Amino acid sequence: MDILKFGYVVPTVEETMSKIWKKYLLWFAHQHANFRKEEMNSIISMFKITLRLVFESTDHPFWIVELSSPDEAYLIASRSVLLRYCIELWARSTNIEVLHSDLKSYPKDEIELYLSTTFKVVVETFCKHYTQREKVEKIETFNYLPLKGSVNLKNPDTTLFYIEYYGIESNSIPEKPIELFFGRWIADGQRDTIQKLSLKSRKFIGNTSMDPQLSIIMANQARVKKGDMVLDPFVGTGSLLIIASIFGGYTFGTDIDFLMLHARTRPSRISQKIRDKDESIASNMEQYGVKSRFLDVLVSDFSRTLWRTDMQLDAIITDPPYGIREAVERVGTLKSNPFIEDDQIHYPSKVIYKLEHLFIDLLIFSVKHLRLNGRVVFWFPLFRGKYSEDQLPFHPCLTLVASSEQILSNYTSRRLLTYEKIKEPETDDPACTIGEANFRDQYFNMRKESRTVRRLRQSGERARQRMEWEMRKTTNGDKT
Amino acid sequence: MKLLTHNMLTSKCLKGVLVGYPLKIEVQDLRICEVNCNLDFLIRVIPRIDYPVLYTAMETLGYANDLPSEKPEDYQTNEEFLKKLHHALFEIEIINGNLLCPETGRKFPINDGIPNMLLNEDET
Ligand SMILES: C[S@@+](CC[C@H](N)C(=O)[O-])C[C@H]1O[C@@H](n2cnc3c(N)ncnc32)[C@H](O)[C@@H]1O
Numbered sequence: 001m002d003i004l005k006f007g008y009v010v011p012t013v014e015e016t017m018s019k020i021w022k023k024y025l026l027w028f029a030h031q032h033a034n035f036r037k038e039e040m041n042s043i044i045s046m047f048k049i050t051l052r053l054v055f056e057s058t059d060h061p062f063w064i065v066e067l068s069s070p071d072e073a074y075l076i077a078s079r080s081v082l083l084r085y086c087i088e089l090w091a092r093s094t095n096i097e098v099l100h101s102d103l104k105s106y107p108k109d110e111i112e113l114y115l116s117t118t119f120k121v122v123v124e125t126f127c128k129h130y131t132q133r134e135k136v137e138k139i140e141t142f143n144y145l146p147l148k149g150s151v152n153l154k155n156p157d158t159t160l161f162y163i164e165y166y167g168i169e170s171n172s173i174p175e176k177p178i179e180l181f182f183g184r185w186i187a188d189g190q191r192d193t194i195q196k197l198s199l200k201s202r203k204f205i206g207n208t209s210m211d212p213q214l215s216i217i218m219a220n221q222a223r224v225k226k227g228d229m230v231l232d233p234f235v236g237t238g239s240l241l242i243i244a245s246i247f248g249g250y251t252f253g254t255d256i257d258f259l260m261l262h263a264r265t266r267p268s269r270i271s272q273k274i275r276d277k278d279e280s281i282a283s284n285m286e287q288y289g290v291k292s293r294f295l296d297v298l299v300s301d302f303s304r305t306l307w308r309t310d311m312q313l314d315a316i317i318t319d320p321p322y323g324i325r326e327a328v329e330r331v332g333t334l335k336s337n338p339f340i341e342d343d344q345i346h347y348p349s350k351v352i353y354k355l356e357h358l359f360i361d362l363l364i365f366s367v368k369h370l371r372l373n374g375r376v377v378f379w380f381p382l383f384r385g386k387y388s389e390d391q392l393p394f395h396p397c398l399t400l401v402a403s404s405e406q407i408l409s410n411y412t413s414r415r416l417l418t419y420e421k422i423k424e425p426e427t428d429d430p431a432c433t434i435g436e437a438n439f440r441d442q443y444f445n446m447r448k449e450s451r452t453v454r455r456l457r458q459s460g461e462r463a464r465q466r467m468e469w470e471m472r473k474t475t476n477g478d479k480t
Numbered sequence: 481m482k483l484l485t486h487n488m489l490t491s492k493c494l495k496g497v498l499v500g501y502p503l504k505i506e507v508q509d510l511r512i513c514e515v516n517c518n519l520d521f522l523i524r525v526i527p528r529i530d531y532p533v534l535y536t537a538m539e540t541l542g543y544a545n546d547l548p549s550e551k552p553e554d555y556q557t558n559e560e561f562l563k564k565l566h567h568a569l570f571e572i573e574i575i576n577g578n579l580l581c582p583e584t585g586r587k588f589p590i591n592d593g594i595p596n597m598l599l600n601e602d603e604t
Binding site: 091151158226227250252254256258261262280282291292295297299300301304305306307308310311380 | 481482484485487488489490492493501515516518521524525528530531532591592593594595596597598599604
């Protein structure tokens with residue numbers, strides 16, 4: 001048996017002996033599979049849960065693990081967005097006869113405890129369709145179970161799951177299931193939160209608002225807990241702060257874009273001509289019921305010092321500019337509009353020049369302000385194909401705990417990097433560095449702006465600054 | 481802007497400014513908004529607060545009576561004090577006004593509750 005060893009202590013023999021370990025089936029969404037392990041590691045280390053791996057996979061959508069209490073399963077489900085649901089596993093086999101005989105030998109008193117109340121049985125068949133009638137027939141094969149309680153489909157005390165897994169190749173579905181599972185449903189993961197945070201129904205969004213699912217993964221990577229102080233230094237429309245506040249963090253952010261923070265940029269919804277008066281990060285926080293944990297946003301340039309040296313944070317989550325969405329194709333669509341709001345379009349000469357510095361600044365800033373074992377989580381753009389860890393930014397006080405790739409095009413990808421602060425800086429520490437500039441040059445050369453695009457961008461920038469100045473004048477003028 | 485934020489903010493972005501703390505406050509509009517109180521978070525945040533700076537800010541806003549001038553010894557268990565502290569840090573919002581650099585007097589405007597700490601090109 002494998003034991004996951006990521007930043008937490010493996011229990012002693014006595015601890016292991018005194019607990020009752022049970023098997024759980026974790027069923028995952030078939031999406032972002034290469035973030036699965038990282039998300040799980042972050043969650044179990046945050047709650048100090050020891051999880052023994054029995055079966056783990058990125059190809060198949062399920063894991064089998066052992067936990068010492070169902071409470072731990074609840075905790076995992078309360079955070080994981082990649083988890084669909086968690087089942088206390090009573091039987092598992094590749095063969096239906098064996099599944100039945102295993103189930104028959106599962107401790108009776110354990111089963112009876114749950115089956116004397118109201119219950120229902122759910123049949124899930126992965127990658128193969130069955131009619132309701134056929135599913136009922138399948139349920140009937142389990143009629144040897146001591147089902148003493150009554151069926152309640154709407155609101156049962158116990159939900160049992162029978163799962164037939166036919167693999168993931170929808171164009172070559174096998175005759176018989178590859179794996180069979182039977183168990184008791186414990187909890188659903190956070191798939192619903194994706195819907196809840198949908199950008200479609202969010203009051204204030206922008207072109208760079210982060211996808212809800214990835215935002216949740218980021219907050220998990222950062223291990224945001226109740227009462228944590230969380231900063232996003234490139235806050236934009238504040239997507240990352242929303243989920244951090246939902247997880248109990250006290251959140252604040254900064255952004256260089258005055259118009260963005262005041263929600264005066266061109267609306268990003270096609271259906272919307274002008275922005276509503278009450279659009280803002282604060283009103284988003286209100287929409288999701290977490291305004292009491294939102295502190296502030298400020299207009300400021302990250303490359304300049306803003307905070308007290310001893311300001312201490314529990315987590316930093318951010319999507320710095322050049323998070324890739326500024327692909328060349330996109331620039332053309334801006335031609336007719338002088339108020340271009342995309343940061344990447346506005347400050348490119350400055351930022352391209354300083355991009356290496358931005359990431360180094362971000363790590364140095366994190367070391368300065370994070371508490372020990374606090375985490376910084378951010379996206380890092382890469383030229384695909386030649387990845388190796390030494391291309392990533394390095395700081396002697398930070399250790400890289402996760403680097404998961406999201407592919408964006410044939411040539412480009414971005415990696416979600418998670419660093420944890422492992423020590424306070426000392427004078428003889430090696431320097432903070434960033435890997436070979438080479439591949440990064442390639443990355444940016446591929447998307448060099450044409451002359452006309454640059455001219456448009458510059459005139460847009462001038463128009464913008466004018467507008468900002470006028471706004472400043474009127475707001476100040478109003479009052480004095 | 482909340483006073484918790486003010487408590488952490490400096491004007492060190494300005495050339496030649498080394499401390500830039502605390503920023504002076506000029507208020508035009510204030511708003512008091514009731515916010516749920518979380519005692520655990522407060523207790524965690526107290527060691528991170530510069531208390532005299534918070535008290536001075538409250539004085540400037542005319543709320544000196546709402547907070548003791550010194551942090552009581554038993555602050556972790558003194559619920560009455562924690563409630564006052566919560567009010568000061570989270571419930572008072574500066575909507576319009578200015579933050580002033582203590583060394584140079586440079587004004588940073590606050591509009592619609594959002595401070596603008598950006599510099600003009602000639603200041604960098
Ligand atoms: C990729 S976007 C972040 C989007 C954000 N996660 C959201 O959900 O809307 C990057 C942000 O960085 C800001 N930015 C660019 N350069 C900056 C700088 N030097 N200091 C602070 N913010 C900056 C841009 O204005 C932009 O809003």
